[in-house]
Amino acid sequence: MNTKLLQTVAALSLLAGVAVAGEDATLIINDEETMVTEAAAPAHAENLDRIYSGWVFRADETQVLQMDDFDNPAFVFTDQGQDLYDTVDGTAGESCANCHGDVDSFAGLTAQMPRVNSDGELETLTELVNNCRTERMGAEAWKYSASQMTAVTALIGLQSRGMPVDVAIDGAAAPYWERGKELYYTRVGQLDMSCSNCHEDNYDVMIRADHLSQGQTNGFPTYRLKNAKLNSRHGRFKGCMKNIRATPFKEGGDEFKALELYVASRGNGLSVETPSVRN
Ligand code: HEC
Numbered sequence: 001m002n003t004k005l006l007q008t009v010a011a012l013s014l015l016a017g018v019a020v021a022g023e024d025a026t027l028i029i030n031d032e033e034t035m036v037t038e039a040a041a042p043a044h045a046e047n048l049d050r051i052y053s054g055w056v057f058r059a060d061e062t063q064v065l066q067m068d069d070f071d072n073p074a075f076v077f078t079d080q081g082q083d084l085y086d087t088v089d090g091t092a093g094e095s096c097a098n099c100h101g102d103v104d105s106f107a108g109l110t111a112q113m114p115r116v117n118s119d120g121e122l123e124t125l126t127e128l129v130n131n132c133r134t135e136r137m138g139a140e141a142w143k144y145s146a147s148q149m150t151a152v153t154a155l156i157g158l159q160s161r162g163m164p165v166d167v168a169i170d171g172a173a174a175p176y177w178e179r180g181k182e183l184y185y186t187r188v189g190q191l192d193m194s195c196s197n198c199h200e201d202n203y204d205v206m207i208r209a210d211h212l213s214q215g216q217t218n219g220f221p222t223y224r225l226k227n228a229k230l231n232s233r234h235g236r237f238k239g240c241m242k243n244i245r246a247t248p249f250k251e252g253g254d255e256f257k258a259l260e261l262y263v264a265s266r267g268n269g270l271s272v273e274t275p276s277v278r279n
């Protein structure tokens with residue numbers, strides 16, 4: 001990764017004079033795939049008129065990294081995800097590929113996650129992957145935001161890139177969505193703030209050196225320049241809670257799963273950008 005990142009940074013300084021991005025820019029990946037980074041807000045996102053991908057708020061040089069898969073540092077990790085996908089692990093002697101074939105069979109899945117299963121339980125993509133590992137492969141579960149897990153979920157997410165986020169919030173999903181919404185608007189921590197205080201009331205505002213976005217999750221797992229790795233949704237939620245000096249909920253726990261559903265639903269209509277690049 002490091003070599004590639006250095007090359008990318010070097011390439012960027014050469015690009016410095018070329019205005020290719022910016023707040024009104026269009027995200028076109030590899031010169032061919034146009035992403036929806038702005039859309040009318042879904043009716044259930046009551047306090048928003050328009051929704052915006054986090055990409056819109058990033059600095060030009062960060063935006064550019066996501067416009068070409070060769071420059072996008074996340075692809076080192078999706079390549080690792082592909083290796084993991086093809087490799088036998090566990091007592092059953094199986095690999096993901098043995099049962100699922102080409103990973104493109106997962107096209108569309110990430111756009112609809114998280115979702116409620118036939119037992120009425122809310123499940124995340126991470127849980128589905130771990131379920132196959134423990135129940136079908138005889139392998140150990142990966143930690144919720146382990147590098148293997150973010151690599152494989154980013155690879156699966158990439159198969160939905162360009163498709164609109166479309167999570168279901170009605171029927172059996174409704175109580176989870178309500179819980180997520182409640183959490184989104186609840187003030188917590190020493191700074192006594194809610195997610196909405198920043199990502200709804202103040203998006204597009206500078207908070208220290210950071211340009212606040214709507215906190216959308218359509219790009220996750222996302223590569224962050226800050227820690228040079230893929231970051232999970234729950235990892236990001238945790239970081240935001242720590243920043244307001246709140247005790248974060250547990251990754252993979254009921255609160256973050258409900259929040260994941262609610263936050264995803266606020267982005268219904270934006271393109272899946274996985275794997276995105278953020279600062
Ligand atoms: C022994 C066979 C087997 C192996 C190995 C296996 N899976 Fe599965 N997986 C299944 C079956 C069966 C299902 C449930 C039916 C379905 O959705 O295909 C499933 C479901 C899934 C789903 C949900 C798909 C959906 O559309 O609902 C995901 C995601 C998934 N597996 C990922 C993986 C990953 C990643 C690996 C490797 C770490 C893996 N699986 C290994 C058999 C397997």
Ligand code: HEC
Pocket residue numbers: 053054055184193194195196197198199207210211212213214215216217219222236237240241243244259263278
């Ligand atoms: C004090 C302000 C603040 C609060 C409160 C806050 N965040 Fe954030 N959040 C940020 C900043 C700053 C960033 C980085 C810049 C950006 O993308 O907005 C960020 C980024 C994010 C991102 C990444 C967006 C992307 O495009 O990659 C998500 C998702 C997110 N926050 C969700 C949440 C959730 C959920 C909560 C409530 C548990 C929350 N945030 C609370 C300040 C905040």
